[in-house]
Amino acid sequence: MGALTHPEAQAHPEALSHLDALESEAVHIFREVAGEFERPVILFSGGKDSIVMLHLALKAFTPAPVPFPLLHVDTGHNFPEVIDYRDRVTAEHGLRLHVASVQEFIDSGRLRERPDGTRNPLQTAPLLHAIGAHRFDAVFGGGRRDEEKARAKERVFSLRDEFGGWDPRRQRPELWQLYNGRHSPGEHVRVFPLSNWTELDVWQYIEREKIDLPAIYYAHEREVFSRSGMWLAPGEWGGPREGERIERRLVRYRTVGDMSCTGAVDSDAVTVERVIEEIAASRLTERGATRADDKLSEAAMEDRKREGYF
Structure with missing residues (x-):
């Protein structure tokens, strides 16, 4: 199935709707990664952005299965409704799911609980460990530029060093939707197919595609x-x-x-x-x-x- 699946897009390919254009760009990014990288993975939390991202991945490769596994960084303090959804969707589509557990890192002494009890800042170590252990070279994330100022300056292909860090001086231009996935051994690339989407775009797409949340x-x-x-x-x-x-x-x-x-x-x-x-x-x-x-x-x-x- 191609990205242009709606009647108005098929009838007038030169005049895509706003959502069709965003969908087409995201599908192109998924297929570009499949062609450039050996071991991609999709970060999947069960949140709406990762759900839309998975929906786009399914569209990009249907009728074949999605050729990437999913990775969830589990804080241990997730909403039960979201974990139930995560498990149901992965089973429904026959997807492979890797779970990087913050709780396991705390239990083994590799991390310590914060005084405020917040575990979101503790997700970095389990994430980087999972990327290294599975040798993932491309990691899809659901970040959007409209969310926060640190995300606003991000590229679609974001090069990360051997420690997983981001250096603005090493990021590459992306003219005419040309994405450079070149990286050295030990490095990887974060990929953001929803970079140009807004929260409103995401919800309008959920409405159009009748996506369950x-x-x-x-x-x-x-x-x-x-x-x-x-x-x-x-x-x-x-x-x-x-x-x-x-x-x-x-x-x-x-x-x-x-x-x-x-x-x-x-x-x-x-x-x-x-x-x-x-x-x-x-x-x-x-x-x-x-x-x-x-x-x-x-x-x-x-x-x-x-x-x-x-």
Whole structure:
């Protein structure tokens, strides 16, 4: 199946819709990686961006199976609904799933829990270990340039050194959608097929393609408590603290990650259409509104990128 699968695109290939153009670009990137690299892998968390990325990979290679395994960096504090979705989808499509466990690194003494209980910053070591152990040379990620300023300057093909670090001086121009995957032994390339998508694009594509998502992306009642202007889920990682009161509210999640630092937003959007209306009216990015780990410092994501996570 080619990227142009919709009747209007077939009838007028010279006038692709916005979503068709984004889809076509992403499918091209997947096929380019398949031709240039020996051992690619798709980072898959069960979040909406990785779900859309997997959907595009399935489109890129159908009727053949996706020729790459999936890799999930499991913090041990994931939303149960997301883990259930991850396992169901991998089984449904017959995909290989590798899990890099933060908990295993803590249990073995290779990592220590943070005082604040947040595990997102601890994902770097398990990720880099998995990349090295499986000799992955291309790692697909669902990062988008509209999410955060450290992501805004990222290339589609992002060269990483033998320690997984990002050096802006070594990044290459990408004129006319020409991607240079050259790398030395021990290095690898992070690949971002959704770089040019926005949160609204992602949701409009989910609506058009009728893509199933974990239920927490839609409004539901949940016990939460307020901290730093966000509704966080209570749990063993350090909440609620003294003076923080648990409430039962109608909320949904714009992004999913470690439960200790991923905030919910007040919402009554129970359908894709309502979510799209809500996002179109929002003036805050999803990470800016709901991710406490990005608020640790002005350069939190930039630091993690240089260390080898993003």
